[in-house]
Amino acid sequence: MESLDAPVAHTPGSHTKALALTTPVLNNDFSPVSPLSEADRERILAAVDTAFDAQVRFLSDLVRCVSLRGQEAEVQALVEAALLERGYDVDRQMIDTALIGQHPAFSPATVSYEDSWNVIGIHSPAAVQGRSLILNAHVDIVPAGDPKRWQYPPFQPTRDGEWLYGRGSGDMKAGLSAAIFALDAIRAAGLELTAPVQIHSVVEEEITGNGAAMALVSNKVADAVLIPEPTDEKLVRANSGVIKFAITVHGTPAHPREVSGGVSALDAAVRLIDRLRQLETRWNEERTTKPFFDDVDNPAALTIGTINGGEWIASVPSCCRFEGRIGFYPGDDPQERVKEFEAFVATAAAGDPLLQRCPTPIVEWVGVVHAGYTLAPGSEAEAVLSKAHATANSPDAPPLQAYVMACYLDAAVYSVHAGIPSLVYGPIAENIHAIDERVSLPSLRRVTKAIALFAASWCGVRTVRDALQISAAGLGT
Numbered sequence: 353m354e355s356l357d358a359p360v361a362h363t364p365g366s367h368t369k370a371l372a373l374t375t376p377v378l379n380n381d382f383s384p385v386s387p388l389s390e391a392d393r394e395r396i397l398a399a400v401d402t403a404f405d406a407q408v409r410f411l412s413d414l415v416r417c418v419s420l421r422g423q424e425a426e427v428q429a430l431v432e433a434a435l436l437e438r439g440y441d442v443d444r445q446m447i448d449t450a451l452i453g454q455h456p457a458f459s460p461a462t463v464s465y466e467d468s469w470n471v472i473g474i475h476s477p478a479a480v481q482g483r484s485l486i487l488n489a490h491v492d493i494v495p496a497g498d499p500k501r502w503q504y505p506p507f508q509p510t511r512d513g514e515w516l517y518g519r520g521s522g523d524m525k526a527g528l529s530a531a532i533f534a535l536d537a538i539r540a541a542g543l544e545l546t547a548p549v550q551i552h553s554v555v556e557e558e559i560t561g562n563g564a565a566m567a568l569v570s571n572k573v574a575d576a577v578l579i580p581e582p583t584d585e586k587l588v589r590a591n592s593g594v595i596k597f598a599i600t601v602h603g604t605p606a607h608p609r610e611v612s613g614g615v616s617a618l619d620a621a622v623r624l625i626d627r628l629r630q631l632e633t634r635w636n637e638e639r640t641t642k643p644f645f646d647d648v649d650n651p652a653a654l655t656i657g658t659i660n661g662g663e664w665i666a667s668v669p670s671c672c673r674f675e676g677r678i679g680f681y682p683g684d685d686p687q688e689r690v691k692e693f694e695a696f697v698a699t700a701a702a703g704d705p706l707l708q709r710c711p712t713p714i715v716e717w718v719g720v721v722h723a724g725y726t727l728a729p730g731s732e733a734e735a736v737l738s739k740a741h742a743t744a745n746s747p748d749a750p751p752l753q754a755y756v757m758a759c760y761l762d763a764a765v766y767s768v769h770a771g772i773p774s775l776v777y778g779p780i781a782e783n784i785h786a787i788d789e790r791v792s793l794p795s796l797r798r799v800t801k802a803i804a805l806f807a808a809s810w811c812g813v814r815t816v817r818d819a820l821q822i823s824a825a826g827l828g829t
């Protein structure tokens with residue numbers, strides 16, 4: 353993969369070698385467009401305010417959809433209907449599993465995609481002028497855990513003061529609502545974007561990234577992508593590369609009367625997890641040499657997410673399987689990190705007295721295996737977003753801040769494999785992947801305004817009346 357220590361400069365039509373399976377064509381017309389007027393900005397901001405209650409209702413409808421992995425059909429049908437109602441050209445896009453292992457944007461998958469698909473909505477102006485844009489959001493969510501531990505039922509969205517509660521409310525159905533309603537506000541202000549805009553409602557972000565990968569390799573590209581993940585109204589400067597694994601440990605089963613003759617697979621698995629903490633420490637120690645990561649507390653962030661083992665309450669368990677993830681740094685080849693991880697597991701097992709009594713642990717790759725990315729400071733896309741952020745906030749609010757997010761983001765797919773400037777910027781949310789997930793509604797309103805102003809400034813605008821005249825005269829491309 354291309355090194356991210358020196359991020360790829362993006363120009364219309366330029367792509368890294370990783371896109372060998374596609375031949376995307378971007379908009380080549382960078383003719384000057386009129387700057388967004390103060391009157392235009394005020395109409396856009398007012399339009400967001402006018403429609404915000406409807407936006408919250410739409411977000412609530414999204415949250416009611418239990419869009420766990422493999423169960424996204426209901427929510428995608430809702431998104432599809434919303435985009436069709438607004439006049440977008442809409443496609444359902446299935447994930448081509450034949451590309452897994454063939455194209456580097458894809459990661460290993462362990463489930464069928466028969467009932468999972470992307471929804472792609474595209475609006476093309478009457479005549480193209482300016483820079484194209486993708487607004488990407490994922491609809492898949494993580495499990496809610498025990499609903500009895502929630503203040504409100506996780507799939508019954510509840511508004512409590514300035515917060516909306518529910519699984520997926522922050523991560524990231526609020527961002528999807530912001531993308532759709534931001535573009536609505538531009539139209540409601542009597543304006544049309546002068547460059548193509550796409551809405552990518554994708555699946556699989558929480559586990560493989562294959563939804564965004566499918567959008568990319570099917571030529572769904574643009575001159576910038578904005579992803580409104582819950583970032584507390586900050587811009588992501590860089591994110592970690594991530595590899596997701598499963599490890600199976602086999603022991604020797606035994607009856608309690610002869611327990612000394614057995615080897616507990618559960619005990620051995622716990623021992624191996626403890627050894628993996630050493631690898632986490634080793635990879636964390638590299639952060640002092642990595643741009644933007646030197647003050648990140650735990651960039652590797654080894655997480656053991658699931659563990660299953662044992663066969664009977666009164667037997668020494670013969671098998672234990674656990675799943676997890678670990679991160680690394682932009683510029684690192686994920687396949688080299690995979691090899692390093694596998695070698696560490698083999699060495700740890702060979703050197704531990706308990707693990708020596710077990711067969712060699714089996715390592716499998718069951719989710720995202722992908723590089724991280726950096727957004728180089730000083731891009732025009734960042735400058736446009738900074739101004740939009742400032743305009744959407746009160747005059748005494750701080751300027752747009754940037755930080756590192758030590759996790760996988762779909763932005764890496766667009767950045768690493770196509771060199772597209774990828775902005776991750778979204779609302780304040782709390783308890784994502786946890787109990788009582790919630791999103792700040794005032795923050796969502798501000799972010800919707802910022803996205804609307806960014807899209808209008810990045811793509812350029814003309815009045816709807818002018819757009820209709822161009823279309824009637826047959827002057828479009």
